[in-house]
Amino acid sequence: MMKKKLLNKVSATVLAGLMLCSITGCGEEIDAETAETSQEELTLQDVTEDATGAATSDDAGDTATSAGQESVDDPYISKALSVAGNVPMDVQESLVDDFDGDGDKEAFVFLGGEPDEIIGSNGSLWFVSDDSCEQVLEQKNIAVNEKGSVFEPMTVENVKIVMLTEAYISEAYSKIFFVKNGKCEKSRISGTGYLYTDEKIDDFLVSHPAYDMCVEYEIGADESEKMATGHTWKNYYAYFDKDKQDFCYYGAHSITEDELASICGIDLASEIRNEGFQVDDIYRVDNGVVIVNYSEETQNGNTVSIEYHNASFYEKTKQFLDFGIDGDKQWQKSDQGGIYSF
Structure with missing residues (x-):
């Protein structure tokens, strides 16, 4: 080719x-x-x-x-x-x-x-x-x-x-x-x-x-x-x-945590929560990329800080997309930062 x-x-x-x-x-x-x-x-x-x-x-x-x-x-x-x-x-x-x-x-x-x-x-x-x-x-x-x-x-x-x-x-x-x-x-x-x-x-x-x-x-x-x-x-x-x-x-639509688990083959939402994050919106793009927004909130006195992350899973290859980010788990390496919206 x-x-x-x-x-x-x-x-x-x-x-x-x-x-x-x-x-x-x-x-x-x-x-x-x-x-x-x-x-x-x-x-x-x-x-x-x-x-x-x-x-x-x-x-x-x-x-x-x-x-x-x-x-x-x-x-x-x-x-x-x-x-x-x-x-x-x-x-x-x-x-x-x-x-x-x-x-x-x-x-x-x-x-x-x-x-x-x-x-x-x-x-x-x-x-x-x-x-x-x-x-x-x-x-x-x-x-x-x-x-x-x-x-x-x-x-x-x-x-x-x-x-x-x-x-x-x-x-x-x-x-x-x-x-x-x-x-x-x-x-x-x-x-x-x-x-x-x-x-x-x-x-x-x-x-x-x-x-x-x-x-x-x-x-x-x-x-x-x-x-x-x-x-x-x-x-x-x-x-x-x-x-x-x-x-x-490509368009995208929201999916549930159960649908996410079925696509990824793991209970990804629970894994993300176990690392101390909150699971936010979950989307499936029409090309087969599934995106999970998640975040972490911290408070120091009267100041609140929220850090936003995301994970991307590609249905075609059955793998998380690797963007070179440090992390022990594959979904952590697929983080591009920020909030996806459609």
């Missing part, structure tokens, strides 16, 4: 940072050696075509020029520049293709400032065709990959998709576009989180950021006075819908 590396170097680096933020949580620090190891593991990650619904990675744009070259060499960049006016031009790159298969070529053009090693190039994205030129993404920090490209194109179910990564120090968001009937359309999940693949899970994962690992408050405080801390990145799950020709999130 042919394998594709869907995560390029910049995507792996961004994802490593996000996962480390999730792992540390609540103000804990992680050393540089651990960070370097995690990044390397993600950079080398392979996924199979079957695991992503026939998704494949594509080469970067057909044409790319720097500010030092004559932009007139690329008619798509020239057209975008003429419409954009006064914009940063340190990075000028176009991705040209017949994206919707109608026989006419279109282009996505990125115009940005000088790239930063961490957060990439601050710039805008333009969609250019024979009869139009429109800005489809305003000024954002866009990651630049090891090929020097901001574009991460891929094909899923014969649909050509253009993806860019809006990058920050500890957060990243996938901006996802495709072309239909000669018009640029934005995916319904674009900007909701960071889209990636993992060989342990079918379909796609989308990491969502939140500050929800810990809540601290004084007894009698209003909800508005409760302080949430701890940056988490929790995986939600998506698939490519052939009829909608777009990504969609």
Whole structure:
């Protein structure tokens, strides 16, 4: 079976940072050696075509020029520049293709400032065709990959998709576009989180950021006075819908503790309680991932602290998903921190 590396170097680096933020949580620090190891593991990650619904990675744009070259060499960049006016031009790159298969070529053009090693190039994205030129993404920090490209194109179910990564120090968001009937359309999940693949899970994962690992408050405080801390990145799950020709999130529904035990083969709720935690909401996602929210409340004088955790069990493999968290039991290693909600 042919394998594709869907995560390029910049995507792996961004994802490593996000996962480390999730792992540390609540103000804990992680050393540089651990960070370097995690990044390397993600950079080398392979996924199979079957695991992503026939998704494949594509080469970067057909044409790319720097500010030092004559932009007139690329008619798509020239057209975008003429419409954009006064914009940063340190990075000028176009991705040209017949994206919707109608026989006419279109282009996505990125115009940005000088790239930063961490957060990439601050710039805008333009969609250019024979009869139009429109800005489809305003000024954002866009990651630049090891090929020097901001574009991460891929094909899923014969649909050509253009993806860019809006990058920050500890957060990243996938901006996802495709072309239909000669018009640029934005995916319904674009900007909701960071889209990636993992060989342990079918379909796609989308990491969502939140500050929800810990809540601290004084007894009698209003909800508005409760302080949430701890940056988490929790995986939600998506698939490519052939009829909608777009990504969609899997739905989820609540299940009982008895149903949870039947799925996992153990009385997981009792095990969690035996470790001193409270069992909160339990969900079964439609892709077969079962998620248990649990928490621990402590009190010091008038100050109450609640720390939130979760466990993820995958029905297909009959195993807990391992996110590298310390713990004597497998369900403890599947904790991403924070509260899952659907």
